[in-house]
Amino acid sequence: MSTADASLPARLRAEILGLAAQEPHPRGAAVAALRLVQARFGWVSTGHLCEVAGLLGMSADDLDGIATYFNLLFRRPVGRHVIMLCDSVSCWIMGREPLCAHLCRALGIQPGETTADNTITVLPTVCIGHCDHAPAMLVDSTLHGDVDTACLDHLIDMLRNTP
Amino acid sequence: MTPPSERPLTAMIDPAAGPPDCAAYGRAGGWQAARRALGGLAPADIIDMVTRSKLRGRGGAGFSTGQKWSFVPEDPASARRKYLIANADEMEPGTFKDRLLLEGNPLQLVEGMILAAYGVQAGHGIVFLRGEYHLACTRLHHAIGEARQQGWLGENILGSGFSFDIHVHSSAGRYICGEETALLTALEGRRATPRSKPPFPQTGGLWGAPSVVNNVETLCNLPHIIANGPEWFAGLGLGEDGGTKIYGASGRVAKPGAWELPIGTPLRQIIEEHAGGMLPGYRLRALLPGGASTAFLDATSLDVAMDYGSVEKAGSRLGTGMAIILDDRTCPIGMIRNLEHFFAQESCGWCTPCRDGLPWVERLLSAIEDGMGQADDMDQLARHARMLGAPGRTFCAHAPGAMAPLASGLKLFAADFTDHIRHGRCPLRMAA
Numbered sequence: 001m002s003t004a005d006a007s008l009p010a011r012l013r014a015e016i017l018g019l020a021a022q023e024p025h026p027r028g029a030a031v032a033a034l035r036l037v038q039a040r041f042g043w044v045s046t047g048h049l050c051e052v053a054g055l056l057g058m059s060a061d062d063l064d065g066i067a068t069y070f071n072l073l074f075r076r077p078v079g080r081h082v083i084m085l086c087d088s089v090s091c092w093i094m095g096r097e098p099l100c101a102h103l104c105r106a107l108g109i110q111p112g113e114t115t116a117d118n119t120i121t122v123l124p125t126v127c128i129g130h131c132d133h134a135p136a137m138l139v140d141s142t143l144h145g146d147v148d149t150a151c152l153d154h155l156i157d158m159l160r161n162t163p
Numbered sequence: 164m165t166p167p168s169e170r171p172l173t174a175m176i177d178p179a180a181g182p183p184d185c186a187a188y189g190r191a192g193g194w195q196a197a198r199r200a201l202g203g204l205a206p207a208d209i210i211d212m213v214t215r216s217k218l219r220g221r222g223g224a225g226f227s228t229g230q231k232w233s234f235v236p237e238d239p240a241s242a243r244r245k246y247l248i249a250n251a252d253e254m255e256p257g258t259f260k261d262r263l264l265l266e267g268n269p270l271q272l273v274e275g276m277i278l279a280a281y282g283v284q285a286g287h288g289i290v291f292l293r294g295e296y297h298l299a300c301t302r303l304h305h306a307i308g309e310a311r312q313q314g315w316l317g318e319n320i321l322g323s324g325f326s327f328d329i330h331v332h333s334s335a336g337r338y339i340c341g342e343e344t345a346l347l348t349a350l351e352g353r354r355a356t357p358r359s360k361p362p363f364p365q366t367g368g369l370w371g372a373p374s375v376v377n378n379v380e381t382l383c384n385l386p387h388i389i390a391n392g393p394e395w396f397a398g399l400g401l402g403e404d405g406g407t408k409i410y411g412a413s414g415r416v417a418k419p420g421a422w423e424l425p426i427g428t429p430l431r432q433i434i435e436e437h438a439g440g441m442l443p444g445y446r447l448r449a450l451l452p453g454g455a456s457t458a459f460l461d462a463t464s465l466d467v468a469m470d471y472g473s474v475e476k477a478g479s480r481l482g483t484g485m486a487i488i489l490d491d492r493t494c495p496i497g498m499i500r501n502l503e504h505f506f507a508q509e510s511c512g513w514c515t516p517c518r519d520g521l522p523w524v525e526r527l528l529s530a531i532e533d534g535m536g537q538a539d540d541m542d543q544l545a546r547h548a549r550m551l552g553a554p555g556r557t558f559c560a561h562a563p564g565a566m567a568p569l570a571s572g573l574k575l576f577a578a579d580f581t582d583h584i585r586h587g588r589c590p591l592r593m594a595a
Contacts, residue, residue, distance in 0.1 A: 022330075024370045027352030031335050035294075056352070069354045070335035072294040084295075088256040089455055090413035092501045093493050126338060126505060127455075128295050129259035131413035131485070132420045141297035 008051050012040060016055050026056040030066050034073050043074040071125075078121040079114040081159045084138040085147075088127035094134035100124075102149045106156055119160055167192070169399060171387035172380070172407060173423040176267030182302055185309045188270040196389035197277050197315065201323040206237075209282035209389065216393035217405030218385075221260075222250055222341070222378030223453065223482045225471040234365035235283040235373050240325060245285035246374040247327075248350075249276055249382055251292040251299070252334060252341040255454035256505060257487035260409035260421055261379040265292075265299035268383075269306035273329065275382035277315065278389055280327045283375050288329035291346050291376075294336055303331055338509035342559055343376040345511065356513045357559035380409060401427030404470045412438035414488030415445045421485070427473070431465040433486065445490040449575055453482020455502050456564030458571035459489070478571065494591040495576040496583055499568055500528040506565035514558040520551045521565055532592075536584035545573055 008016075016033040020026035033056065037048050044052075044067055046060075053063040067073050085091075085100050100111065103122060107115050114121040130136035133145025139155060168174035175183050175191050183191060200209055214229025235245065249272060253261040264272065276288050292300055307329050310316045318326045337355055339345045344358035347369045361367075368374025384406055388396045397405035404426045410433050411421035417439030424433070430452065434440065441447050449459045452469065458479040460467065467477040474481040489498055507521035524547050527540050550556060552566030573580065583589055 023352075025351070028350065028370075030352035031349070032333070035333060035335060058352075065354055066352065070294075070337055072335040087501075088505055089451075089487055089498060089501050090257050093414050093487075093489070093498065125295070126254060126336075126509065127256040127258070129253055129262045131257050131259055131487075132411065134413060134419070138295060138297075143298070 008037070008048060009040075012036060013051075013055060016052060020056055027058055027062075030056060030058070030063060031070065031073075034063075034067055034070075038074060042080075043077050049075075077114070077118075079118050080163075081119060081140055082121045082123060082138075083155075084123050084125035084128070085111075086126070086128050086130070086134070086136045087124040090127070090131035091135040096135040099135055099147060099149065099152065103152050103156075106153065117160075120156070167387065167391045167395065169425075170407060170423045171391075171399075172264065172271070172383055172409060173267070175271065176263065178267065182266065182268050182306065183270065185270065185313050185315075188268070192390065193270060193274060193386065194315070196386040197274050198321065200278055200281050200389055201321045201325060204389075206282050206284050209278060212393045213282065213385065213388055214393075216384075216388045216396040217400065217403070218381065218388065218396065219404055219471060220378055221380035221384075221408070221483070223255065223456070223480070225481060228377065228381055231365070231377075232279070232283050232375060234363060235285075235375060236366065238284065240280070240284040240286040240327070244287065244370075244372045245283065246287045246289060246369045246372055247276055247280040247283060247285040248346070248369070248374060248376045249288070249290045249379055250341060250343065250346060250376050251290050251296070251379045252346060253296075253379070254293055254338045254341050255456065255483050255485070256502070257413050257451065258411070258454050258483040258485040260411060260483065260485060262296055262299055263409065263421055264379055264383050265296065266302055269299070269303045270310065271383045271386060272303070272379060273306055273310045273315065275385040276329060277320070277327060278385040279375065279377060279382055281325055283373075284325075285373075285375065286327055288327055289350065289369075290329060290331045291340070291350065292331055292333050293340075294334050300331065300333055307331065337511075338505075339511045339559075339561060342561065345559070346376060347374065354511070356511050357561075359558070399425055400470065401425045402468050402470045403427075403472055408469065408484050410437070410469060411485035412488060413485070414450075415442045415490040415493070416440065416488055417442055427468045427470040429465070430460075430467050430469055430486070433469065434465065434488070438488075441488075441490060445492060447488060448491045448493075448495070449489045451482075451487040451489075451568060452479050453484050453486070455487070455505060456480075456567055457482040458567040459575050460571075461575055480567070492591065494532070494589050495572060495579050496528060496532050497589065497592070499572045499576075500525065500532050502568050503528055503565060506561065510561060516551055517557045517562040517565075520547055521562065523547065524551075524565075524569065531580065531583050532589055534583070534586075534588040536580075536587075538584065540584060541573065541577075541580050544569065548573060 019029035345355040349355035408426040548570035551562040
């Protein structure tokens with residue numbers, strides 16, 4: 001059984017109930033609660049989603065409508081690291097297409113996929129507000145700018161060698 | 164006393180040193196406005212000063228900030244639940260001004276929120292922060308914690324009887340959350356679908372309570388207006404509007420970046436002086452003056468003053484004031500396809516014209532760019548631009564915004580469209 005199938009740890013449940021208590025209606029904590037689950041497990045499994053829905057007094061379908069609406073909430077497992085390469089206009093002008101092709105070729109995957117060793121997921125993202133250093137990307141929570149192929153190769157090496 | 168800085172928004176921002184802490188912020192002139200407001204100004208005085216300062220919303224719509232506040236019921240904060248929300252969901256492609264302010268001086272936003280909240284008598288503050296702004300999130304949490312510790316947030320601030328605190332809502336994506344009513348819906352734990360108005364947020368907003376949603380840059384101006392006076396602030400602008408504006412440029416310019424300048428600075432000065440002109444080997448073809456949802460201006464429009472009225476007269480919108488530059492070696496149809504892909508993907512899906520019309524536009528543009536355009540595709544695109552572009556045919560301003568670069572592009576790049584369709588290929592892509 002993977003950790004994602006296990007029920008939510010008691011502390012996390014308490015934290016979610018605490019957030020819900022601060023809202024005029026518990027559902028106001030929906031995104032914050034799902035973000036907490038994802039921060040702990042890397043993604044939001046159906047089991048966890050149902051549990052959170054119960055804590056917030058929502059139906060699972062209702063909460064899933066939110067989970068699937070927001071692109072930063074993952075309803076499928078992702079790799080240990082997530083590379084989000086900006087695909088908006090300034091980065092496109094500055095050459096993000098060939099960079100994306102290079103990255104996918106180097107990893108042997110397409111955007112939206114995860115490497116077989118579960119290390120890296122590549123996702124497109126809308127503008128991340130680093131347009132003066134386009135092309136830009138987010139690697140987990142770190143912003144990178146002026147990205148080129150050498151920088152991508154170095155990054156892949158580094159991510160593969162970090163736990 | 165030294166005269167106030169003519170670049171008040173960025174005066175304390177030093178990327179190398181990081182944001183000022185509470186004490187450094189105070190030493191550099193911070194908290195003066197909050198002290199002045201809570202020490203003796205009436206809430207109505209704040210609204211009046213902000214109206215007279217000629218501050219207009221910096222998120223893109225450009226509505227008078229003081230006027231926006233004037234619709235909020237006047238009950239004191241202690242008598243009624245009201246919200247003051249900072250819109251930090253900066254997601255307009257090409258725009259990175261709020262990130263600069265959030266990371267560079269988060270206490271300036273905190274003080275601006277205290278002033279706005281005192282003006283409209285809101286006891287509850289929320290920063291709606293986009294999920295991708297990780298560094299801003301850390302720094303904002305730190306700033307709010309410090310301000311709370313020093314008594315600038317919480318119960319009975321400075322013994323004034325006014326209580327106000329700020330909660331940070333970290334969002335999880337989706338451009339439409341920046342639309343103020345969609346933002347409210349998102350905060351209520353629902354899919355971020357815009358709401359019809361009325362009721363306007365000022366009377367029926369978050370959880371049905373009176374709510375004001377202001378952009379980060381708008382709020383960051385408030386400490387300077389209250390500390391130095393509305394006339395001083397109005398005088399900073401070169402034309403009709405008051406204050407400074409953070410302008411920016413991205414694309415193939417020599418020095419892409421963001422600069423605080425008097426509002427109404429000519430576009431030419433921004434592009435040629437501050438952005439250093441085009442990179443060697445590239446010529447300026449056209450630009451979007453204020454983000455992805457503004458209409459293209461061509462190279463003959465460079466003398467336009469970057470204020471709300473002048474840019475509108477030139478056929479576009481000031482928007483966020485962050486220009487995206489199209490050079491002569493980048494395909495304009497490819498660029499518009501990229502923009503419409505964004506808008507199609509980010510449609511909330513609530514109303515049919517937007518949900519189905521935008522992907523249709525994207526497919527037509529893709530076909531043209533990939534050499535499979537048909538003779539009547541331009542008419543079809545123009546029809547979409549007309550039908551989706553007019554306000555009132557879709558639920559919110561998302562589709563009209565999406566049509567701004569398309570409608571203007573169809574006129575400005577008509578020859579490029581025709582060439583693509585006639586020759587069955589993108590001339591620039593073949594050359595590359």
